[in-house]
Amino acid sequence: MTKRKTKQLLAALLSYLAIHCVSASDRLEPGKYIPSLFDKRYSAPFTVQKLTDSSYVAFVSAHNATFYVGERGVLLIDTTLHDTAPALLSAVQSVTSLPITTVIYSHYHMDHVSGANIISENAEGNGTKINFVATEAVASQIKRHGNKIPTPTTILKNSGEEFEFEGMKVRVHVPFMGGGHSTDNSIIYLPEEKLLHYVDLIHPELLFPFFNLGLYDVAAAEKSLHEVLGMDWDYVNGGHGNIGSKKDVKELLAYLDDLKSAVRNSLSSVSFADHIHQGPGVGVYSWIRSYDEAIAEYVRQNLQNKYGHLPNFDAIIPSHATAIKEYITLY
Ligand SMILES: [Zn+2]
Numbered sequence: 001m002t003k004r005k006t007k008q009l010l011a012a013l014l015s016y017l018a019i020h021c022v023s024a025s026d027r028l029e030p031g032k033y034i035p036s037l038f039d040k041r042y043s044a045p046f047t048v049q050k051l052t053d054s055s056y057v058a059f060v061s062a063h064n065a066t067f068y069v070g071e072r073g074v075l076l077i078d079t080t081l082h083d084t085a086p087a088l089l090s091a092v093q094s095v096t097s098l099p100i101t102t103v104i105y106s107h108y109h110m111d112h113v114s115g116a117n118i119i120s121e122n123a124e125g126n127g128t129k130i131n132f133v134a135t136e137a138v139a140s141q142i143k144r145h146g147n148k149i150p151t152p153t154t155i156l157k158n159s160g161e162e163f164e165f166e167g168m169k170v171r172v173h174v175p176f177m178g179g180g181h182s183t184d185n186s187i188i189y190l191p192e193e194k195l196l197h198y199v200d201l202i203h204p205e206l207l208f209p210f211f212n213l214g215l216y217d218v219a220a221a222e223k224s225l226h227e228v229l230g231m232d233w234d235y236v237n238g239g240h241g242n243i244g245s246k247k248d249v250k251e252l253l254a255y256l257d258d259l260k261s262a263v264r265n266s267l268s269s270v271s272f273a274d275h276i277h278q279g280p281g282v283g284v285y286s287w288i289r290s291y292d293e294a295i296a297e298y299v300r301q302n303l304q305n306k307y308g309h310l311p312n313f314d315a316i317i318p319s320h321a322t323a324i325k326e327y328i329t330l331y
Contacts, residue, residue, distance in 0.1 A: 024048040024056065024095050030234035031245040033205050046091035049243060055193045057237050060084040060092035063111060066197045066237045067092055068190065070166035071126075073101030076119065077188050077197045078112045078239065085115025089122055099128040102165055104200050105152070107178065107185040108141035112239060116149040133163065135174055137184035168192055179224030180217035187224070189231065198228060199239025204248040206241045207255060207307070208316045218327045222256060225249050258303060263324040266298035296321040 027050050028034060037059065040047045045114045047059040058065045061084050066077040074096060080088050092100060105113050111322060116132070134142070134152040142151060154163065159174035173191040178185035181200045188197040201209055201221055209221070228236075229249055236244040275290040296318040307313055 004020070016096060021218070024050055027051060028235075028243055033242040035124065037205070037242050045087040046094070048091050048094055050095075051195060051243065052193045054191065055195050055235075056095055056128075057230040057243060058088055061241055064199075064237050064239050066188075066195070067090075068165065068168070068193065069096045070101075070168070071123055072166060073098050074250050075102045075104070075165045075170070076100050077104045077237075078106050078199065079103060079115035079119050081111055082114040082118060085118035088115060089119065099123060099126055100130060101128060102131045102133060103150075104172070104197075105132070105134040105138050105142075105149075106188060106197060106239070108145065109182060109200070110137050110148070112199060113149050113194075120150045133172075135159075135172055135186050137160075137174060137178070138186065141184050161295060173227075174225035175220070175227060177217045178223030180219070182297075184323050187228065189233070191232065192234065194234040195238075196228065196233045196236040198224075198236060200227070200252065202228075202236055202238040202244050202248055202252055203241035204236070204238055204244030206246075206312065207251060207310055208320065209252065210240075216227035216323075218256065218260075219331070220306065225253050227277075239260075255307070258306065259299070259320055259324050260328065262299040262302040263295065263321055263328055265302065266295045266321070267325070267328070270294045270298055276311055283321065292322045292325065293318070295325055 023034065033202050037047070039329050041059045041061060045060070049057050049059070051057060054070070055066065056065060060080050063080040063084060065080055065088055068075040074092055075128070079085055103116060103119060105116070120130055124195060130150070131154055132152045133154040133156065135156045139152045139155045142149060156163065156172050160171060162169050162171045165171070165176050169191055171191060173187040173189065175185070175187055177183060179187070179201055185200065201224070203209055208261065229246060234245065236248070238244055263314045270291065272287070272291050275287045275294065277287070299321040300314065303317065
């Protein structure tokens with residue numbers, strides 16, 4: 001092999017490793033993002049990042065789960081989707097041969113918990129009985145929707161209630177209105193690890209929360225973000241996106257302020273009367289849609305300078321502008 005060819009091969013190998021190599025052995029410095037995570041999560045079956053001596057985050061496709069490796073077993077927080085759970089199992093098994101013995105559900109949204117059936121079946125095959133832990137709110141949602149996932153074997157009745165996993169404290173907070181995302185969303189806190197698992201609100205590196213996927217109560221979201229800032233932690237797993245820190249929470253609060261201010265300005269600049277048109281097939285909803293589009297365009301232009309460089313800016317602003325307009329006008 002020529003020297004040039006060897007060099008080319010080496011460069012290709014290094015670039016492959018940079019994209020695909022898991023960081024299961026090196027801890028991530030608090031406040032830093034995992035490089036090229038977007039590429040990794042959609043090109044490899046799973047990616048694992050070590051956070052502390054015992055805590056890790058697994059990324060499978062669009063979803064993240066947290067796991068803690070104890071002396072005798074593994075604590076898993078959220079199970080991702082039914083279809084991605086086998087990759088999640090592989091992610092855990094890439095770090096330890098210990099079985100998953102405890103699973104905590106953050107909230108009853110199937111994209112974060114439907115993988116529990118696969119995790120449970122796998123455990124049964126290995127002769128392990130998993131302790132499924134959830135708050136009363138999550139347990140009641142599971143029941144209300146027909147017990148499609150393993151029902152909790154430990155139910156936490158009060159917000160802030162603690163339980164122990166192999167001697168390590170795990171505290172589960174239920175923020176007001178589930179932090180605005182769903183009534184049952186929980187903040188799962190591992191104080192000794194300085195780690196939070198609080199999904200579907202903070203999207204580190206991506207910034208934009210998914211307003212159009214069920215975030216209804218902005219005041220509750222802001223309240224919970226301020227609560228989270230008052231807690232002692234270094235890392236947050238937001239369920240999607242990169243690993244976050246308090247900087248991400250502060251940036252999200254600033255973005256919500258900017259968004260509200262832009263929408264308030266749009267309400268005094270864009271007139272609903274200009275969008276009332278008579279004609280065949282036209283009605284109130286057509287007017288509202290046209291008005292919302294004009295507001296979204298106003299907001300997009302207003303925020304372009306500060307946020308236009310971020311991925312998804314053009315895609316997400318219309319839904320965010322409409323959600324905030326509804327919030328401001330209704331509350
Ligand atoms: Zn959710």
